[in-house]
Amino acid sequence: MDPADLRRYHRLLLKKQRELSSALGAAQSRVPAAGGWEGDVIDQANADEEAELQIQLHRTDGRLARAIEEALARIRQGTYGVCEVCNRPISKARLEAVPWARHCRECKEREHSAA
Numbered sequence: 001m002d003p004a005d006l007r008r009y010h011r012l013l014l015k016k017q018r019e020l021s022s023a024l025g026a027a028q029s030r031v032p033a034a035g036g037w038e039g040d041v042i043d044q045a046n047a048d049e050e051a052e053l054q055i056q057l058h059r060t061d062g063r064l065a066r067a068i069e070e071a072l073a074r075i076r077q078g079t080y081g082v083c084e085v086c087n088r089p090i091s092k093a094r095l096e097a098v099p100w101a102r103h104c105r106e107c108k109e110r111e112h113s114a115a
């Protein structure tokens with residue numbers, strides 16, 4: 001891969017990683033402290049709902065954060081931008097949109113149709 005492209009994707013990944021960690025930090029600060037809602041049933045229910053929402057957010061963002069870290073590792077190892085399934089280069093358009101992509105579009109679509 002062109003080193004200039006690689007640097008660009010590296011920057012995109014770092015930028016997304018920063019966005020994600022600040023989003024996670026904000027979510028954490030919104031989760032009420034355990035025990036802080038005792039004595040008020042309605043508030044407790046709302047707090048539970050809110051906490052559940054934040055947990056779901058965490059799960060999604062956690063997966064993405066991991067995918068980004070793996071992509072950064074592949075850049076270090078020199079295997080970035082190559083499909084893990086068919087070993088063909090992933091298209092620039094796809095990396096542009098999803099810089100942490102591990103599979104080319106064809107393999108990704110095949111995975112979807114199999115599931």
Ligand SMILES: [Zn+2]
Nearest residue numbers: 083086104107
């Ligand atoms: Zn592929």
